[in-house]
Amino acid sequence: MKWEERITWIEGYYEQRLSEEERQHFEQLLATDKVLQKEWEDYCTLRQNMEAYWKSQQLKKRIQQAGALFFAEKKQQASTQEKPFGADAAPVRKPKVWHYHLSSMLIAASVAAVVTVFAINFYKVNTLEVKQQNYYQALKRDIDEIREQNASLIKEREKEEEDMPALRQANTSATAFLLSAEGYVVTTYHAVENARSMQLVQYREQDTIQLDAALVHFDKTLDLALLKIEDTAFQPNEYDLKSLRLIAGTIDLGEEVFTLAYPREDLVYGVGAVSAHTGYEGDTLAYEISIPVNPGNSGSPLFDGAGRLVGVITGKHTQSEGAAFAVKSTYLWQFLQHIAEADSSFAACWQHLVAQRYAPLRYYKRPAQIKALRPLVFELKTYSQSALQ
């Protein structure tokens, strides 16, 4: 018997695929053939070790994920929670705080009341406008937290939220785009940094889809994150991924680029040009682009005139000057390549992505390009408190 033939038998026996007759035949052979016996033992050792290896690889990945989540959360707590009371005193400090900061809380309450009255008035005038304003405030608030950590008003509000985690719905919103039929999605890291759970939302003419996703990989320096849709409602065949083409090189200064994003609950198209080959403070990882972006643009794909993916908007410094920044697709390419090398389940998706050689949308007019690409763009909602806990 040749090795391949023997191994076919062994494998069939191991996986219990043999018929009763074959099984008896094989067991007979096994009892008499010393070489086959040895081979069988080796095969079992090999299989068991192979399985243990992949299991532990999977486990390691999950542990790293959990660790990343844990430390991100810890960091967030450290930056929002000043230390007048020790962490150990947390359960008993609540009544004291109520008493101590009563005046500032009254101010907070009255401010909230005024804001509410305003908001209601706005709502009567224009619903969409209120939504946009809310997102704007949400982002603005994040920045205030860092700048004015000592402002007791904000501190109070933070503590209040900390004390009532179940009620907390401090969601942020960004944009993400689909990469493959396996459900891999790319966005910026800062959009998911503090997220405990995330949801991809897409508003279509006929309905609205909501899909749960989980963080798979991220790179803090590049500000990129890879998510995977983990939802049985995900129908890969509904998305035409053939129009997506990622370029490994860079594009020229002055070249026209456009983006599709969800700064509010509707897809927004933005157009402009590459205005510099470096980003914020000379950051060589990014382009500067002259597209008017809104908060919530973070993570939206940047396409060139031929509809090829050339970058990912980070939108970090939108407040400074009306210029936006986008990570170059060169680095997205590297980021994904590294993942593909480390993670075999992503490797197939990567192979598929790089196998495409031309720009399928290059002869399309802009509206047709958008029509082809818009199904790939999602609004990403993140929740800092998991719905499960």
Add this chain to the structure above:
Amino acid sequence: MHRFGKIESHVSPTQTSTMPIQSSTDEQLLEGIRRGDTAAILQLYKMSYHSVEHFIVQNSGSEADAQDIFQEALIVLCEKVSQPHFMLTSSLSTLLYSICRRMWLKRLRDAKRHLDVDDFQEFIPLEEENEDWEAMEQQRRAMHRAMEELGSPCKELLKAYYFEHRSMQEIADLFGYTNAKNAKNQKYKCLQRLKRYFFKILDVK
């Protein structure tokens, strides 16, 4: 295979083995760990990480050491609790702390550092691993190296078939082989190579 020593003097040894101290939350958490849930592992981080970090930092380690040890200990814990005869004889956080403690002591010992450590939490003395475990560990390391040597795409191909249980046709499509038969041949070649590497590494040791 793994038994733990007595926990408290007022608990007799027989009691320790027949009446495991378990709370329902620990039981739920155990299930999660066995499944390898990220949420369950995150829970372990929340329960134990701070005390472990405190212990290591107070005993001539750094925060990076603590993170490192904690990750390794989690792997050991997850494997321990997945064993068929595993029985929880203390709280999970105590067990995890004890594993971390032993690992850190071993590392200090290997670096020939002093071993008068300060403890901040109760722990259970864990038995030194027996020979069985040593052999298993050796095989594990050999497989790890063999897989590294094997490289792409063999590694992925084997994983797709043996771990993800994909059909040969699916694999042919995924990896770009012309048909299932070709993919199958390729799979056997990869397996043969892995076998050669694995036993070579194992025999050298």
